[in-house]
Amino acid sequence: MLESVPEPAVPDVLAPSLIGRNGLMLALLAVALLLPFVVQNFLIFQLTLVLVYAIAIIGLNLLTGFNGQFSLGHSAFYALGAYVAAMLMDKVDFPYPATLPVAGIACFVFGFLFGLPALRLEGVYLALATFALAVATPQILKLSPLEYWTGGVQGIVINKPDAPFGLPLTQDQWLYFFTLFVTVIMTVLAHNLVASRTGRAMMAIRDNPTAARSMGINIALYKSLTFGVSALYTGIAGALGAIVVQFVAPDSFTFLLSITLLVGLVVGGVGWIPGAFFGGAFVLFVPNFAESISKGLSGAVYGVMIILLIFVLPTGASGLVRAALQRLRAHKIQ
Amino acid sequence: MELFLQQTLAGLATGTIYACIALAIVMTYQAIGHLNFAQGEMAMFSTFIAWQLIQWGTPYWIAFLATVAVSFAGGVLIERIVLRPIQHAPVLSHVAVFIGLLAILNSLAGFIWDFNVKPFPTPFGTAPLLGNGFIDAHQAGMIAITLLLLAFLYGFFRFTRVGLAMRAAAHDPVSARLVGIRVGWMTALGWGMAAAIGAIAGMMIAPIVFLEPNMMLGVLLYGFAGAVLGGLSSPVGAVIGGLIVGVVENLAGTFIPVIGGELKFTIALVIIVAVLVMKPQGLLGRPVLHRV
Numbered sequence: 210m211l212e213s214v215p216e217p218a219v220p221d222v223l224a225p226s227l228i229g230r231n232g233l234m235l236a237l238l239a240v241a242l243l244l245p246f247v248v249q250n251f252l253i254f255q256l257t258l259v260l261v262y263a264i265a266i267i268g269l270n271l272l273t274g275f276n277g278q279f280s281l282g283h284s285a286f287y288a289l290g291a292y293v294a295a296m297l298m299d300k301v302d303f304p305y306p307a308t309l310p311v312a313g314i315a316c317f318v319f320g321f322l323f324g325l326p327a328l329r330l331e332g333v334y335l336a337l338a339t340f341a342l343a344v345a346t347p348q349i350l351k352l353s354p355l356e357y358w359t360g361g362v363q364g365i366v367i368n369k370p371d372a373p374f375g376l377p378l379t380q381d382q383w384l385y386f387f388t389l390f391v392t393v394i395m396t397v398l399a400h401n402l403v404a405s406r407t408g409r410a411m412m413a414i415r416d417n418p419t420a421a422r423s424m425g426i427n428i429a430l431y432k433s434l435t436f437g438v439s440a441l442y443t444g445i446a447g448a449l450g451a452i453v454v455q456f457v458a459p460d461s462f463t464f465l466l467s468i469t470l471l472v473g474l475v476v477g478g479v480g481w482i483p484g485a486f487f488g489g490a491f492v493l494f495v496p497n498f499a500e501s502i503s504k505g506l507s508g509a510v511y512g513v514m515i516i517l518l519i520f521v522l523p524t525g526a527s528g529l530v531r532a533a534l535q536r537l538r539a540h541k542i543q
Numbered sequence: 544m545e546l547f548l549q550q551t552l553a554g555l556a557t558g559t560i561y562a563c564i565a566l567a568i569v570m571t572y573q574a575i576g577h578l579n580f581a582q583g584e585m586a587m588f589s590t591f592i593a594w595q596l597i598q599w600g601t602p603y604w605i606a607f608l609a610t611v612a613v614s615f616a617g618g619v620l621i622e623r624i625v626l627r628p629i630q631h632a633p634v635l636s637h638v639a640v641f642i643g644l645l646a647i648l649n650s651l652a653g654f655i656w657d658f659n660v661k662p663f664p665t666p667f668g669t670a671p672l673l674g675n676g677f678i679d680a681h682q683a684g685m686i687a688i689t690l691l692l693l694a695f696l697y698g699f700f701r702f703t704r705v706g707l708a709m710r711a712a713a714h715d716p717v718s719a720r721l722v723g724i725r726v727g728w729m730t731a732l733g734w735g736m737a738a739a740i741g742a743i744a745g746m747m748i749a750p751i752v753f754l755e756p757n758m759m760l761g762v763l764l765y766g767f768a769g770a771v772l773g774g775l776s777s778p779v780g781a782v783i784g785g786l787i788v789g790v791v792e793n794l795a796g797t798f799i800p801v802i803g804g805e806l807k808f809t810i811a812l813v814i815i816v817a818v819l820v821m822k823p824q825g826l827l828g829r830p831v832l833h834r835v
Contacts (some may be wrong), residue, residue: 273635281580281638326820333578334819336638337767340580341812344764348808464760468642475639508650515643519636520628 241389245382253381254453255493260385260392261450262489266473267399267482268442274480275403276435277415278327281467282339285346286316286440288462290447292350295365295457296358305370305452309391312448313441320440324433343467350459364458367451384453391449395442399482402438411435443470472515478527487526549678550797551790556682557751558789559689563744564766565773565781566696567737572775573713574733575626577637581644582741583763585621587756588648589614589742590749591656594663603666607746611739618738622731652756663749685747692743693782700778709733761808765792768811772818774828783826788814 245253265287272278290312297303297311323342327335351362359365369380376383402408410431413421422428451457469492476491477484499510522528564582571579579585589610596606625644629636667684700706711719712729720726745759752758765788773784788811795810824830 279634279638326816329823330819333576333634333638334771334823336634337578337771338812338816338819341764341767341808341815344760345806345808345812348806352806468646471639471642475635479635506650506654509647509654510650512643512645512647512650515646516625516640519632519639519643523632523636 238393242386245385250379250381253385257381257385257388257453258450259486259489259493260388261446261453262470262473262492263485264392264395264449265443265446265470266477266485266488267395268439268446269470269474270477270479270482270485271399271402271411271442272435272439273474275408275415276411276432276439278432278436279333279336280339280439281336281464281471282323282342282346283439283443283470284343284462284464284466285339286320286443287447287450287466287470288346288350288457288459289319289440290316290444291451291457291462292359292365292447293444294448294451295367298367298452299360299365300358306387308452309445309448313445316444316447317437317441320444321433321437323440324436327436328429328432339467340464343464347459347463350462360458362459364456364461367455367457369455370452388449388453391445395445396482396485399442403482407431472511475515476518476525478525478530481525481527484525484527546797547794550793552678553682554790554793555786556678556685556789557748557793558769558786559685560744560748560762560785561765561769561789562782562785563689563692563740563747564762565769565785566778567740567744568766568770569773569775569778569781570733570737570740572770573778574709574730574737575630575637577634577641578767578775579737580638580641580763581648582737582766583759584645584648584652585614585618585738586741586745586762587759588652589617589738590663590745590754590758591652593742593746594661594749594754595656597664603664607666610742610746614742615735615739618735619731621738622734626734627727649756656756658756661754663746663754665750669750681750688743688747689782692740696778705732764808764811765789768814768818770825771815772825774825776829777825777827780825780827 244256248256265283268286269280269283272280293312293315294305294308297308298305303311327338330338350359352359353361355361369384371380371383373383378386403411410421410426413424413426414428414431418428454461473485473488473492475488477486477488495514496507496511499514500507502510518525524531564586567582567586568578571577571582592613593606593610596609597603601609621644625640626637629640665681665684667680669679669681671679700710708719708724709729709732711722712724712726713733716726719729744762748762749758752762766785769785769788770781771784772787773780773782775781791814792807792810796807818825
């Protein structure tokens with residue numbers, strides 16, 4: 210009985226000719242670079258958060274979409290990354306860009322270690338263990354012996370960085386470009402990882418562990434490594450999120466954050482890396498939209514949307530894009 | 544020693560609630576093979592219905608029975624409307640749908656009854672039982688209700704035709720269908736019963752943790768810990784697991800400084816991960832075998 214995640218988006222349709230694809234990427238990047246000069250500061254801030262969520266969702270996608278492991282506990286890795294960054298800046302005056310690699314490495318180690326026992330857990334059991342991790346995280350962050358470092362319930366407030374080199378940018382614009390820079394690097398790395406020998410091993414384990422093992426893939430190693438890399442992505446997103454929001458507190462990292470990331474993953478499409486951007490935009494803007502429909506019922510509207518999505522569009526944005534491309538191609542052939 | 548005994552008894556009392564939630568989780572797991580992450584919110588919503596009925600002046604026990612009936616119907620409806628269409632979908636879809644249900648119920652309860660903490664009445668009173676102060680009347684009542692529930696469930700599954708049909712449907716759906724059991728409806732029935740058990744657990748724990756939309760998250764986590772400890776395929780194991788978790792939680796909270804008090808959820812996390820790693824089938828569960 211092999212109950213794995215939905216089939217990944219078929220690459221042949223989503224990967225048109227190399228020039229066409231690169232051209233599309235460059236055009237999107239150009240739009241992303243121009244956006245902060247035409248929209249309001251608050252929208253820039255929101256777009257920055259979309260990118261932060263997108264990095265975290267890519268991390269979750271590497272684990273769930275490409276390796277077939279579940280996690281409801283990614284809020285814990287996000288929290289760890291955010292706290293590492295905040296503590297380094299608050300206590301030892303680390304420059305903010307330098308906190309990202311430290312947060313990433315800390316999360317990689319933690320994720321790898323958590324992934325070791327998780328090796329023996331499959332499907333719903335792993336969801337359960339990571340669920341417990343997510344629920345326990347805020348309590349651990351509030352722990353009184355750690356209060357000197359974590360700030361307890363109050364959390365830590367961070368200063369907003371100015372644009373360096375005297376660039377004529379507002380703080381929000383600068384943070385947006387900084388985040389965009391990190392996002393592009395992380396996306397390219399994820400794309401290359403999935404396309405590599407390692408990525409094929411990850412997908413082989415997802416599709417058929419027994420066959421993967423008989424082909425000489427070290428399942429234990431790859432599974433824990435994937436857990437580590439996934440945590441690393443989410444931790445870097447957490448560190449970026451802390452810098453952007455300028456504040457970390459235990460109650461920002463509840464189970465709800467894990468839900469948010471999971472929803473972003475499902476919306477964007479499981480096993481399709483660019484889907485993370487659709488997912489990130491969805492989890493940031495749709496709750497606001499839901500709140501505008503009815504203030505008290507925002508959670509309910511959000512929940513109904515999740516369920517409808519699973520019913521109507523189980524492949525998420527990747528399915529939509531694929532259908533659109535297929536139609537386009539059929540048009541061309543005629 | 545007296546403190547130890549007192550805390551153990553108090554732990555057993557809260558453990559009965561975890562046992563009920565664990566039982567509800569196991570019933571759903573047996574019926575559809577998935578862990579219902581919305582089980583806690585379903586119980587919370589039922590408890591709010593009971594609170595509303597009591598606010599309208601309904602006597603406690605009538606409100607109690609009405610709530611159990613409404614919850615049963617609600618559970619069946621949720622299965623029919625939300626889960627039936629995705630019964631063959633992958634695990635991730637199920638988890639996402641359960642998370643959606645959780646968000647809907649939580650937000651709806653907050654919308655209808657607001658997020659303020661409300662006291663919930665107990666039918667047993669809070670006077671110490673037998674005057675020695677070891678256990679109060681409400682705790683004793685919780686234990687009694689749970690035992691009654693267990694006896695009822697045992698009788699239902701052991702001695703009635705429907706109970707037998709439900710066991711058959713869970714054990715081997717294809718053969719059950721061939722002998723004329725309507726497997727789909729047995730699943731819906733299992734959902735209804737899980738919702739009803741959850742409602743009872745909610746109404747019993749509400750006087751202790753107070754009523755608010757987020758009251759069940761911790762209880763659900765302990766319920767999961769209990770279910771995993773006892774074995775997800777064994778209802779009896781779930782009850783024993785829930786009781787053990789209740790006692791461990793209470794004793795750790797009393798005797799281990801800092802960790803016991805402030806890291807209660809972490810204890811549940813450690814129990815879950817430790818059991819899953821060392822004895823994944825739990826205390827009384829059947830090991831899962833895969834054909835390769």
